[in-house]
Amino acid sequence: MPPVSAPSSRTRVRRLPDRAHYDADTVAAIVDAAMLCTVAFQIDGTVHAIPTIHWREGGHLYIHGAKASRMLKALTAGEACVTIALANGLVLARSAMHHSMNYRSVVIYGRFEPVTDPGYKLNSLRAFIEGFYPGRWDTLRPITNKELNATGLLRIALSEASAKIRAHGVKDDEEDLSWPVWAGVVPLHTVTGEPVAERDSVLQQVPKTRLG
Amino acid sequence: MPPVSAPSSRTRVRRLPDRAHYDADTVAAIVDAAMLCTVAFQIDGTVHAIPTIHWREGGHLYIHGAKASRMLKALTAGEACVTIALANGLVLARSAMHHSMNYRSVVIYGRFEPVTDPGYKLNSLRAFIEGFYPGRWDTLRPITNKELNATGLLRIALSEASAKIRAHGVKDDEEDLSWPVWAGVVPLHTVTGEPVAERDSVLQQVPKTRLG
Numbered sequence: 001m002p003p004v005s006a007p008s009s010r011t012r013v014r015r016l017p018d019r020a021h022y023d024a025d026t027v028a029a030i031v032d033a034a035m036l037c038t039v040a041f042q043i044d045g046t047v048h049a050i051p052t053i054h055w056r057e058g059g060h061l062y063i064h065g066a067k068a069s070r071m072l073k074a075l076t077a078g079e080a081c082v083t084i085a086l087a088n089g090l091v092l093a094r095s096a097m098h099h100s101m102n103y104r105s106v107v108i109y110g111r112f113e114p115v116t117d118p119g120y121k122l123n124s125l126r127a128f129i130e131g132f133y134p135g136r137w138d139t140l141r142p143i144t145n146k147e148l149n150a151t152g153l154l155r156i157a158l159s160e161a162s163a164k165i166r167a168h169g170v171k172d173d174e175e176d177l178s179w180p181v182w183a184g185v186v187p188l189h190t191v192t193g194e195p196v197a198e199r200d201s202v203l204q205q206v207p208k209t210r211l212g
Numbered sequence: 213m214p215p216v217s218a219p220s221s222r223t224r225v226r227r228l229p230d231r232a233h234y235d236a237d238t239v240a241a242i243v244d245a246a247m248l249c250t251v252a253f254q255i256d257g258t259v260h261a262i263p264t265i266h267w268r269e270g271g272h273l274y275i276h277g278a279k280a281s282r283m284l285k286a287l288t289a290g291e292a293c294v295t296i297a298l299a300n301g302l303v304l305a306r307s308a309m310h311h312s313m314n315y316r317s318v319v320i321y322g323r324f325e326p327v328t329d330p331g332y333k334l335n336s337l338r339a340f341i342e343g344f345y346p347g348r349w350d351t352l353r354p355i356t357n358k359e360l361n362a363t364g365l366l367r368i369a370l371s372e373a374s375a376k377i378r379a380h381g382v383k384d385d386e387e388d389l390s391w392p393v394w395a396g397v398v399p400l401h402t403v404t405g406e407p408v409a410e411r412d413s414v415l416q417q418v419p420k421t422r423l424g
Binding site: 010085101126170179188192 | 222226227247248250252253254258259260261262263265277278281282283291292293294295297299302304305306307308309311313315317319337338341344345348349351352353355359363381382388389390391392393394395396397398399400401402403404405406407408409410412413419421
């Protein structure tokens with residue numbers, strides 16, 4: 001059984017706590033299944049939230065960007081809240097109020113720390129590319145020191161995180177079960193379409209991606 | 213041509229401003245294409261960000277939830293930032309640094325206002341259901357006054373919003389174009405799977421959903 005207590009007060013799921021999970025494996029699986037997270041933070045008391053690409057290594061979620069970016073600067077100066085949400089299904093009930101979605105989500109609290117060691121940065125960017133496109137890193141034009149230096153890399157620990165999952169059928173009221181309307185779940189999937197090669201792409205062999 | 217200036221300083225896109233759009237039609241189309249947004253807000257100086265279902269009517273984005281929810285209470289007490297991000301494609305370049313994603317995103321700033329008039333609430337919940345499942349509202353067990361009263365409904369104007377779109381091919385450096393690796397875009401699509409009817413669902417006719 002996963003641990004049932006939250007790692008901190010702000011991480012504790014208040015609405016529908018029976019959907020909450022706090023174990024590291026559940027959190028990691030949701031982080032890995034998504035490519036985009038939303039990073040919320042403050043600048044001078046104003047809340048900002050920006051979607052960005054992420055990846056995971058061990059107990060940390062990583063993001064990257066131009067070193068000069070306002071977000072990357074703000075993130076090392078204060079607390080952040082990272083959100084990931086994956087829609088897995090449309091839940092159609094017999095009453096409007098019980099319509100819902102199946103989803104997996106994660107909320108992470110903490111402070112990002114910069115990753116500055118060049119060797120560590122290089123390995124982490126490799127993990128990013130290899131995580132999404134296994135085997136691709138060694139086939140790419142090698143990264144230059146200038147590129148590596150211009151890239152800001154930040155990570156946040158997954159220690160103060162909670163996951164929330166809805167993965168079941170319709171929960172209508174007992175007295176509505178005979179109402180004559182279709183009720184059930186319509187699954188949602190993210191799929192890859194036909195790859196579109198650049199006109200000047202040298203090889204025509206499409207790489208594998210983790211998403212399909 | 214869409215307007216090129218941001219409606220406010222905090223809405224102005226700073227990173228890659230050539231991807232920015234500030235016109236209402238572009239913002240509305242992205243809001244409509246997504247079912248989940250992330251709402252970021254503060255409680256006692258701590259930033260929280262929570263994914264939730266949304267819909268649009270005219271110039272507002274709507275969310276709903278239990279009236280007692282901490283988020284709904286906090287949202288009417290302070291400023292919020294709403295983010296929507298849709299991943300449309302994986303961009304595989306010849307160099308690690310130019311790997312990217314095609315996406316459409318929206319960031320909205322402002323303060324949510326409660327919608328309390330019962331008739332207005334009823335119409336908005338109908339718009340929510342009809343927007344996702346055209347024709348479904350009238351087939352459902354009618355909403356009760358108790359349900360309507362227990363539902364908190366909030367809306368935020370789309371007037372202080374920006375959209376950001378990447379929808380093009382690979383942008384490698386000129387000198388890398390002959391590097392012998394596949395380069396191109398792998399499209400991402402969200403599709404609906406085979407509907408799973410509740411065992412006690414009376415009708416077997418699956419409703420239409422806006423998502424496919």
